[in-house]
Amino acid sequence: MSTKSLARAVERIVKAGDRELYPGAKLVAWLEGAKEADLYRINTFKVAEELGVDRARLLETCIRLVDDKAFELNWDFHCTECNAVAGSHRHLQEATASDHCPLCNVDFRNQLDRNVEVTFTPSPNLYQVGKRFLDEQTRIIVALHKEKKIRLPEIYVSGLDCLQVPLFRQIFETETLSLRESLRIGQVCIMFTDIKGSTALYDRFGDSAAYGLVRDHFDLLFRSIEEHDGVVVKTIGDSVMASFKRPADGVAAALAIQEAFAEFNRRENLRNEILVKVGLHAGSTIMVNLNNRLDYFGQTVNMAARIQNTAEGGEVVISEAIRSDQDVVERLRGRVANLTKRLVELKGISGSHAVYRLNFADRIARGAGEQAHPAPGGRGQDASARPAALGERAR
Numbered sequence: 001m002s003t004k005s006l007a008r009a010v011e012r013i014v015k016a017g018d019r020e021l022y023p024g025a026k027l028v029a030w031l032e033g034a035k036e037a038d039l040y041r042i043n044t045f046k047v048a049e050e051l052g053v054d055r056a057r058l059l060e061t062c063i064r065l066v067d068d069k070a071f072e073l074n075w076d077f078h079c080t081e082c083n084a085v086a087g088s089h090r091h092l093q094e095a096t097a098s099d100h101c102p103l104c105n106v107d108f109r110n111q112l113d114r115n116v117e118v119t120f121t122p123s124p125n126l127y128q129v130g131k132r133f134l135d136e137q138t139r140i141i142v143a144l145h146k147e148k149k150i151r152l153p154e155i156y157v158s159g160l161d162c163l164q165v166p167l168f169r170q171i172f173e174t175e176t177l178s179l180r181e182s183l184r185i186g187q188v189c190i191m192f193t194d195i196k197g198s199t200a201l202y203d204r205f206g207d208s209a210a211y212g213l214v215r216d217h218f219d220l221l222f223r224s225i226e227e228h229d230g231v232v233v234k235t236i237g238d239s240v241m242a243s244f245k246r247p248a249d250g251v252a253a254a255l256a257i258q259e260a261f262a263e264f265n266r267r268e269n270l271r272n273e274i275l276v277k278v279g280l281h282a283g284s285t286i287m288v289n290l291n292n293r294l295d296y297f298g299q300t301v302n303m304a305a306r307i308q309n310t311a312e313g314g315e316v317v318i319s320e321a322i323r324s325d326q327d328v329v330e331r332l333r334g335r336v337a338n339l340t341k342r343l344v345e346l347k348g349i350s351g352s353h354a355v356y357r358l359n360f361a362d363r364i365a366r367g368a369g370e371q372a373h374p375a376p377g378g379r380g381q382d383a384s385a386r387p388a389a390l391g392e393r394a395r
């Protein structure tokens, strides 16, 4: 089949139903003019750059097209020595913690944000990359390997990028690792939240009214998390665990959560009935299959949960790893009224640890509004909102 018929098939899917596939039309035109080499492993971020469309939206579109059976998704495991794709799987279930590169004759460990790439291929019933092309590719790779010239693309969709797309988690809910395997992640930001005094909430409102409030609270949390490129990993009772690729997005989501709850309480005339405690930490972790869902495991997760435990209602508490992240420093500049450092002991984790609390309680009590959105940069505002809060007062 030709690229023309592939493009027509994708066009039919894009047009069918009322689902909004914004870069769809541009993708259809691209597919029609694509060469074998372009379709062999579609690099979504690179194509988005070529088409001048938002790369997150194009990645979402391609994920939808997998669901619609027009594309197939490849988990490509690059050799950490030579960068050649040493293993490629259609499903995460087939992934293993380490792989073997036949070219280098070495075993290497996989890391979701380093050597794991997600690419797309048209479904074989719509378009088939020719055998001659594939043989040629193998020959080229072996030659490049000898010259040590194989490279991972400069921009590419990493395994972590793909797993941080809420739509992927939604559509491929059952796509998880095999029970025995785990995949390393160099850095991910973990958020935990909890409601302050939820038992009292049930006591005061009765089960069904309190349950309604708790559901509303989940909706608010999920929206704030996803709007800031985070995914909800799971809920545990009234708590939520979420992950972000970048700590700055985690902090932005946490700020949005507190502002959303200030607004919620005001609208519902609740006088701070729902106060949320938020904790954030970032570090290395491993991804595992827990109860048939993708989950994170390890000390970074434990730390994030313990840090959340030290937060009061209406507060965000962040770890040193989050506070010292350069993008976070930028994000917080001028936005935080009060950043205080505390040394705390965290249950089950040895030593004392510096944590920083961003306190919004006074702002919430006053009725957020005016001061909740100071202009970025923080210059020309009152002293309490200056970056000094980050530097001097925090130390």
Ligand SMILES: [Zn+2]
Binding pocket: 079, 080, 081, 082, 083, 084, 086, 101, 102, 103, 104, 105
């Ligand atoms: Zn190799």
